[in-house]
Amino acid sequence: MESHVVILGAGVVGLSTAINVQSILPNARVTIIAEKFDQETTSDGAAGIFRPNLELTPSKSSQQARKWLQNSFDWFDHIWQSDEGPEAGVIRVSGYQFMNEEVALPIHRHMDYGFSVLSNEELQRLPVGKRYKYGWWYDTLMVECRRYLPWLMKRFRKNGGYVISQKITSLSKIPECDVAVNCLGWGSRQLFGDTDMFPVAGHTLRVKAPWVKQFYVLGNGDNFIYPGQDDVTLGVTREVGQFERDYNPKTFNRIREICHEVLPSLKNAPEVRRWVGIRPHRHDIRLEQETIKVDERTLRIVHNYGHGANGVCFSWGTALDAARMAVTNVKVSSSRL
Numbered sequence: 516m517e518s519h520v521v522i523l524g525a526g527v528v529g530l531s532t533a534i535n536v537q538s539i540l541p542n543a544r545v546t547i548i549a550e551k552f553d554q555e556t557t558s559d560g561a562a563g564i565f566r567p568n569l570e571l572t573p574s575k576s577s578q579q580a581r582k583w584l585q586n587s588f589d590w591f592d593h594i595w596q597s598d599e600g601p602e603a604g605v606i607r608v609s610g611y612q613f614m615n616e617e618v619a620l621p622i623h624r625h626m627d628y629g630f631s632v633l634s635n636e637e638l639q640r641l642p643v644g645k646r647y648k649y650g651w652w653y654d655t656l657m658v659e660c661r662r663y664l665p666w667l668m669k670r671f672r673k674n675g676g677y678v679i680s681q682k683i684t685s686l687s688k689i690p691e692c693d694v695a696v697n698c699l700g701w702g703s704r705q706l707f708g709d710t711d712m713f714p715v716a717g718h719t720l721r722v723k724a725p726w727v728k729q730f731y732v733l734g735n736g737d738n739f740i741y742p743g744q745d746d747v748t749l750g751v752t753r754e755v756g757q758f759e760r761d762y763n764p765k766t767f768n769r770i771r772e773i774c775h776e777v778l779p780s781l782k783n784a785p786e787v788r789r790w791v792g793i794r795p796h797r798h799d800i801r802l803e804q805e806t807i808k809v810d811e812r813t814l815r816i817v818h819n820y821g822h823g824a825n826g827v828c829f830s831w832g833t834a835l836d837a838a839r840m841a842v843t844n845v846k847v848s849s850s851r852l
């Protein structure tokens with residue numbers, strides 16, 4: 516019998532996990548089942564900047580988080596250095612973060628291509644900087660899921676993967692398999708009854724402003740301007756406990772006003788998209804396995820969800836570990852050779 520691994524979810528976490536399973540078990544049948552793909556996922560709307568903030572997604576230990584993040588950064592760097600960077604949506608960006616309160620230096624400073632704390636004199640020389648007491652400059656990567664998800668999917672299909680477009684309404688609907696990996700993001704709350712999950716809604720808008728070449732982050736990421744390959748993302752809100760996607764124009768106008776104060780030239784930038792996403796928060800990323808009795812069968816599940824505000828940054832690192840966990844005890848078959 517052919518070994519079969521099912522991946523639930525086609526966001527950045529599910530696709531990354533699926534590809535890692537394929538690379539460890541090239542002869543296994545790997546099937547992705549998801550209700551939504553590409554532009555309909557939460558991952559698609561993420562700004563995708565590699566600026567992980569552990570206050571927003573705590574992890575079991577900072578050592579664990581560092582490992583996941585380093586593995587992700589190394590993977591994104593590998594793509595950026597290849598000729599596939601632009602198609603995969605991985606670009607290198609540099610810019611500033613300004614704060615009025617002194618905070619601990621961020622975990623990504625050791626991964627970035629460059630990181631420096633701005634002196635008072637440097638802050639005074641920057642038009643926005645002089646309004647703030649503290650500032651950092653850094654040079655990092657941005658992974659735009661608008662391009663990255665289709666690139667991952669192309670790779671998955673090329674490796675012989677199968678895709679089913681379906682909403683899973685109960686665990687009994689998961690097909691026969693050796694193991695299923697749960698990468699449902701926010702959907703885990705309902706399907707697996709995980710009430711530790713809580714929503715944090717976020718608004719962003721995208722504008723056409725090809726003249727913007729550097730990013731600006733205010734405070735702890737409360738507002739930002741991120742130039743991507745095709746457009747510039749302006750953000751953001753963090754509405755803890757907000758389950759609904761509320762497209763109130765006032766919220767978007769407020770974001771624009773704040774960003775115009777940073778870069779007045781943005782006033783002339785035409786809008787491309789308004790978007791609200793629900794960050795799949797949890798007190799910790801859940802990466803562990805369990806066996807569940809479903810009707811007459813025992814289902815082995817590996818969980819990989821709850822990436823909160825940093826799902827793109829953590830995606831490849833957690834996918835590597837989830838895939839390794841998933842393939843343990845899966846029989847290697849030669850039937851697809």
Ligand SMILES: Cc1cc2nc3c(=O)[nH]c(=O)nc-3n(C[C@H](O)[C@H](O)[C@H](O)COP(=O)(O)OP(=O)(O)OC[C@H]3O[C@@H](n4cnc5c(N)ncnc54)[C@H](O)[C@@H]3O)c2cc1C
Nearest residue numbers: 525526528550551558563683700702717792825826827828
């Ligand atoms: C405004 C905003 C900005 C962000 N910016 C960044 C950033 O700059 N950097 C960063 O790292 N992260 C960022 N994030 C966070 C990031 O978007 C998420 O952490 C990430 O997208 C989670 O990915 P995921 O694959 O777990 O979930 P999703 O992308 O939501 O994918 C879940 C998948 O599961 C499927 N699914 C769910 N339930 C079911 C079901 N019952 N049956 C079948 N399929 C189902 C969905 O259809 C989908 O395919 C941002 C988020 C927001 C809201």
